[in-house]
Amino acid sequence: MLLFPNLPGSSSMVPIDFGKKLSQRGVFSVKSAYAALANENDHAVNINHAINWKNLWKLKVQDRLKMLLWKISPNLLPTKALISTVLNLEPDLIKCPLCNTEQESLHHLFFNCIFSKVVWRQSKWPIDISSFATQPMDVWTNIILSPSKNLNVPEEEIQEFQNFAIIAMDNLWLHRNKVDHKQAEPSIQSYVTSVSRSYTQHCKAWAAKNIQMGINEVRYPVGSHLLTFDVAIRKEGSILASICWKDNGEVLFAIIDLINKVNSNLGEASAALMAIKEAARLKLENIIVGGDSDVTIQAISNTSYIQELNLSPVINDIRHHLNSFKLMERQSSRKFSPNSRFKM
Structure with a gap:
């Protein structure tokens, strides 16, 4: 797993010894770390360095x-x-x-x-x-x-x-x-x-005047952090991606991971867990969990909604880690109005 250490407030989750190969100053970026992960696992993700x-x-x-x-x-x-x-x-x-x-x-x-x-x-x-x-x-x-x-x-x-x-x-x-x-x-x-x-x-x-960058286009509470997640399924495995946004729109951390191939629902849940674990490690207090996976979002707030047995361990792990936060919200990015908090 890679965590991008050039982002404010982040630190490496595992020892990484190829930083100098990624830039002359040994500074990581989302692009360079993702490219390194692709090369590390020798899979066919094509990273184009011309894109900003x-x-x-x-x-x-x-x-x-x-x-x-x-x-x-x-x-x-x-x-x-x-x-x-x-x-x-x-x-x-x-x-x-x-x-x-x-x-x-x-x-x-x-x-x-x-x-x-x-x-x-x-x-x-x-x-x-x-x-x-x-x-x-x-x-x-x-x-x-x-x-x-x-x-x-x-x-x-x-x-x-x-x-x-x-x-x-x-x-x-x-x-x-x-x-x-x-x-x-x-x-x-x-x-x-x-x-x-x-x-x-x-x-x-x-x-709208009160709009700020975010999943459902509303201003987030001061001091809150938005966790977004996604998965890309390839023949070599599933690529998890998670990003944490500060209330001012800046990125606090971004993580990617390549795991064994799983279905999209399990991949989305695993990406959400990856983000929540890092937020807990950083001792963030107020978080908003957002994504376009209704299965993951609903399962986090309602255990009876879990439709796949293999999702249960991941969702239970998510709920366990969420106990460390003071304020939690879940939002579906496919809708504009949801703002429903869930209580643990």
Whole structure:
């Protein structure tokens, strides 16, 4: 497990002897430590050093959307094309479930699929999204991070553009999952409507005077710390990621870990536990546990909600560590209004 010691208030959780290899000054960063973990375990996560990850975490979008963008650049989303590198799938099973015309890769979904083309044509910024299909995914990530420099987006529209770009990808991935799991039929109109609705909600939320960076776009109590967590499942194992935000929006610590492959629910819970253990070690008093995993969030506050037996030990461990905090809240990042505290 790696903890990034260049962040304020953090310290190493395990002895690390390759700091000087990461920078001339021996200073760690989220990018360099993550790259070291990838090399250490010899797996296929592609870290692009051209991306300014610091700017990604500073984006004025929901933390869940930041995590999505973090997954997209190194190709961590389990598209059919990526899965086919592990499993021997028939050609028809690799096709995009939305348009059924090409192999489903991130480039196809976000640049060449008719769903993406239509939503961008109807947007405030009617760009030809397919023009980016031949570029590495990190090029598009950098465009989102600096749209004024790359697309001449006016300064006053930068945040709107960034929200729209990531929301369009987020809703497309959600619609794709529903179609792939036979929960919905492919519908461009439904997708465009969902993007418009989500984008409008985000813009209204950010327009409020009391908004500060965070999962549900509300100001956090002074002295509180927001713990966010996520998991990326790869063929080599599951990559856990946890970040602790101070009430002023600064990062207190960021941790990653590579564990044996587990399902998404167990991975999310394990990432949450990793963050909570570190917060307890640092003796933080007031925390907010936030994430887009309703299973983990609900299970923390209600033991009867635990739906998978293998989750019980992790959730029980989380609840045990939470006893050391004075104030606790849990928030789901897919919703704008939840602010329900849970009592231990």
